[in-house]
Amino acid sequence: MIPAAEHDSVGLTTTQFVQLFDAQHPLVLAGGAQLDEVVVAYETYGTLNADRSNAVYICHALTGDAHAAGWHEGARRPGWWDTMIGPGKAIDTNRWFVISSNLLGGCQGTTGPSSINPTTGEPWGLDFPLLDMADFVTVHRALVAHLGIDELHAVVGGSLGGMQALQWAITNPDELRNAVVIAASSRLTAQNIAFSAVGRQAIMRDENFSGGRFAAQQTRPDVGLSIARMMAHITYTSEEGFQAKFGRKPQRANSSPGFGVDFAVEGYLQHQGESFLARFDALSYLYLTRVMDYFDPFSARDALAGLRAVPVRFLVASFDSDWRFSTRHSRRIVRRLATAGLPVSFREIRSPWGHDSFLLKIDTYLDTVRAFLQAEPDYRHTSWERP
Amino acid sequence: MIPAAEHDSVGLTTTQFVQLFDAQHPLVLAGGAQLDEVVVAYETYGTLNADRSNAVYICHALTGDAHAAGWHEGARRPGWWDTMIGPGKAIDTNRWFVISSNLLGGCQGTTGPSSINPTTGEPWGLDFPLLDMADFVTVHRALVAHLGIDELHAVVGGSLGGMQALQWAITNPDELRNAVVIAASSRLTAQNIAFSAVGRQAIMRDENFSGGRFAAQQTRPDVGLSIARMMAHITYTSEEGFQAKFGRKPQRANSSPGFGVDFAVEGYLQHQGESFLARFDALSYLYLTRVMDYFDPFSARDALAGLRAVPVRFLVASFDSDWRFSTRHSRRIVRRLATAGLPVSFREIRSPWGHDSFLLKIDTYLDTVRAFLQAEPDYRHTSWERP
Numbered sequence: 190m191i192p193a194a195e196h197d198s199v200g201l202t203t204t205q206f207v208q209l210f211d212a213q214h215p216l217v218l219a220g221g222a223q224l225d226e227v228v229v230a231y232e233t234y235g236t237l238n239a240d241r242s243n244a245v246y247i248c249h250a251l252t253g254d255a256h257a258a259g260w261h262e263g264a265r266r267p268g269w270w271d272t273m274i275g276p277g278k279a280i281d282t283n284r285w286f287v288i289s290s291n292l293l294g295g296c297q298g299t300t301g302p303s304s305i306n307p308t309t310g311e312p313w314g315l316d317f318p319l320l321d322m323a324d325f326v327t328v329h330r331a332l333v334a335h336l337g338i339d340e341l342h343a344v345v346g347g348s349l350g351g352m353q354a355l356q357w358a359i360t361n362p363d364e365l366r367n368a369v370v371i372a373a374s375s376r377l378t379a380q381n382i383a384f385s386a387v388g389r390q391a392i393m394r395d396e397n398f399s400g401g402r403f404a405a406q407q408t409r410p411d412v413g414l415s416i417a418r419m420m421a422h423i424t425y426t427s428e429e430g431f432q433a434k435f436g437r438k439p440q441r442a443n444s445s446p447g448f449g450v451d452f453a454v455e456g457y458l459q460h461q462g463e464s465f466l467a468r469f470d471a472l473s474y475l476y477l478t479r480v481m482d483y484f485d486p487f488s489a490r491d492a493l494a495g496l497r498a499v500p501v502r503f504l505v506a507s508f509d510s511d512w513r514f515s516t517r518h519s520r521r522i523v524r525r526l527a528t529a530g531l532p533v534s535f536r537e538i539r540s541p542w543g544h545d546s547f548l549l550k551i552d553t554y555l556d557t558v559r560a561f562l563q564a565e566p567d568y569r570h571t572s573w574e575r576p
Numbered sequence: 577m578i579p580a581a582e583h584d585s586v587g588l589t590t591t592q593f594v595q596l597f598d599a600q601h602p603l604v605l606a607g608g609a610q611l612d613e614v615v616v617a618y619e620t621y622g623t624l625n626a627d628r629s630n631a632v633y634i635c636h637a638l639t640g641d642a643h644a645a646g647w648h649e650g651a652r653r654p655g656w657w658d659t660m661i662g663p664g665k666a667i668d669t670n671r672w673f674v675i676s677s678n679l680l681g682g683c684q685g686t687t688g689p690s691s692i693n694p695t696t697g698e699p700w701g702l703d704f705p706l707l708d709m710a711d712f713v714t715v716h717r718a719l720v721a722h723l724g725i726d727e728l729h730a731v732v733g734g735s736l737g738g739m740q741a742l743q744w745a746i747t748n749p750d751e752l753r754n755a756v757v758i759a760a761s762s763r764l765t766a767q768n769i770a771f772s773a774v775g776r777q778a779i780m781r782d783e784n785f786s787g788g789r790f791a792a793q794q795t796r797p798d799v800g801l802s803i804a805r806m807m808a809h810i811t812y813t814s815e816e817g818f819q820a821k822f823g824r825k826p827q828r829a830n831s832s833p834g835f836g837v838d839f840a841v842e843g844y845l846q847h848q849g850e851s852f853l854a855r856f857d858a859l860s861y862l863y864l865t866r867v868m869d870y871f872d873p874f875s876a877r878d879a880l881a882g883l884r885a886v887p888v889r890f891l892v893a894s895f896d897s898d899w900r901f902s903t904r905h906s907r908r909i910v911r912r913l914a915t916a917g918l919p920v921s922f923r924e925i926r927s928p929w930g931h932d933s934f935l936l937k938i939d940t941y942l943d944t945v946r947a948f949l950q951a952e953p954d955y956r957h958t959s960w961e962r963p
Binding site: 220315319376377378379380382383384386387389390391393394395396412416420423426428431434435436437446447448451452454455458459475479482483485512 | 769
């Protein structure tokens with residue numbers, strides 16, 4: 190089932206499920222609410238070494254899932270970060286034991302707003318508690334503990350995934366030696382929030398949203414969710430990338446003008462909107478985007494106290510054509526960390542493909558991640574020593 | 577009714593209506609279709625001089641209308657370009673006779689897809705013929721002829737308005753001496769088209785769109801139209817402008833997190849979406865955006881032959897923070913015109929407010945337009961002489 194060209198794939202993978210919290214050991218959220226049942230979907234690639242020191246944790250972006258690498262039986266595409274993870278690849282599964290889980294609040298196996306509320310026996314809907322970046326980290330940490338690992342070699346993520354890596358390093362620096370924060374932000378701008386807000390409006394004002402109780406009514410706000418996705422997708426690509434790929438090409442050579450799919454870029458967007466429906470849930474879209482809106486980890490008083498005591502080595506990377514989370518966002522993260530004396534490498538990578546570059550096979554980018562993960566920690570230029 | 581601060585206003589204005597095409601003299605569109613009844617809404621400001629040589633024609637942008645300057649009785653805001661047009665202003669009504677009309681296909685008095693189809697007695701809906709930039713110009717020219725004017729001192733417009741000015745200069749250069757093309761494009765990019773396409777999708781997939789026959793069903797696709805507007809509005813503002821105006825300010829000091837209007841930028845966008853419904857029509861939104869998608873005037877064979885014979889003097893202006901129609905779009909127009917030896921002035925204006933800067937009171941911008949309109953034509957640096 191694995192194409193010959195994918196000989197460097199981790200091969201067939203399957204998603205596993207584990208219940209990490211229950212009524213005896215509930216998940217207490219940052220906002221104070223409590224979840225009595227949290228199941229987590231995850232995958233692992235590579236082999237944990239004897240001293241359990243080679244684990245790398247992957248955090249996914251808004252619409253990702255646990256299936257980061259390799260091939261599911263019968264699938265037509267590999268995991269979403271198969272360009273990055275595999276034998277001999279940047280996150281080399283011959284060397285690292287890679288863990289990838291679906292986010293709390295997500296919709297690909299981990300408990301989220303479309304899961305059953307054990308109290309009512311119905312899907313949670315908007316009764317699911319609001320989440321915080323710290324909650325994602327709490328659940329990730331529970332999975333790491335479940336796997337018997339005390340310290341991770343690295344936490345790696347792009348976009349929302351990079352935000353989790355940053356949060357984890359700030360709140361629990363003793364649990365990771367390295368953090369890779371790619372195309373992320375420590376503080377969304379008004380424009381960032383605006384784009385997500387319009388997407389949420391499209392979903393919530395879809396007549397089939399039904400106040401979030403659409404599952405009980407056997408409907409789905411598909412129109413709103415696909416509109417949200419199409420709009421967001423524009424912001425994940427650069428104008429330059431769109432222009433190179435589509436320009437003003439017509440969808441069909443002989444199509445007559447109208448309000449259908451006249452231009453190829455329209456056909457592409459519609460496909461993006463439609464195919465998204467098969468793998469994503471409108472409620473998860475609301476919950477996960479809102480976590481990003483509120484993320485602002487450096488604003489907490491003495492936010493970097495923990496990191497000052499136990500420094501984590503950082504790689505912060507951005508893409509020059511990314512206008513959703515531009516290099517300015519990454520530079521802000523670098524500035525904050527560097528000001529605290531932490532070892533931070535920063536790299537702006539040239540790529541015409543915008544925000545979604547973090548998912549693509551770009552050699553300079555992959556090589557940067559590879560080199561960072563393989564380097565021996567070097568704290569000579571800082572006044573900090575990791576215990 | 578006119579606030580004291582508006583002493584430089586053209587004062588009270590009213591929109592007039594004139595039927596310019598009828599069954600005996602139908603409007604034949606560029607696409608071949610024919611309209612047997614076209615009414616045009618327009619306003620004029622200032623006085624036409626004795627030799628009828630001081631007329632300036634204003635072309636509005638996507639969501640504009642005939643009411644460009646002054647105050648309607650009882651209105652709380654002046655016309656949409658009152659910063660530009662008035663006694664002593666950049667388009668000085670003490671000097672120029674200003675004409676402003678609502679576009680064909682629009683919804684503020686000029687015939688459009690929500691007008692009654694004389695054949696059926698019902699609103700046109702999607703049976704209204706597709707339009708072309710040339711059709712806007714045809715109707716503008718009919719209004720100019722109706723007013724007894726042979727030659728315009730200038731045609732001026734921003735965004736879609738600038739595209740009309742460009743089209744007019746290309747197809748009928750003998751009818752205007754000057755063209756002011758602000759924040760416009762001669763060829764939309766894939767990203768430009770993509771944003772409009774998603775807006776149209778939001779409208780057409782609104783359950784109340786009803787295939788465009790919503791008027792007969794006494795409904796309106798208000799959700800879709802407001803989503804389209806909110807999304808478009810983000811693209812009319814710069815990230816910098818949004819950040820300066822809203823940043824991460826909460827909507828209310830004590831609001832608790834949720835999926836409502838938590839951030840001030842969300843409240844602003846919702847207001848934009850809602851207030852738009854009172855003045856705009858979903859069908860017009862479809863028709864007018866599609867005209868922009870297809871606009872590509874320089875692609876026609878020997879497109880500039882007419883302008884080479886009768887040169888028009890051009891001012892092309894862009895705003896440095898405009899990312900909807902960036903300076904690159906304006907430079908392309910300048911390049912094409914300059915290559916044909918036409919007299920073109922170009923100015924990129926500094927402004928943090930993005931595409932909508934063309935509507936704002938920015939002194940360097942207004943002064944540029946004023947100076948251009950008042951300058952005596954000077955063809956010394958070209959090989960062309962206007963007859």
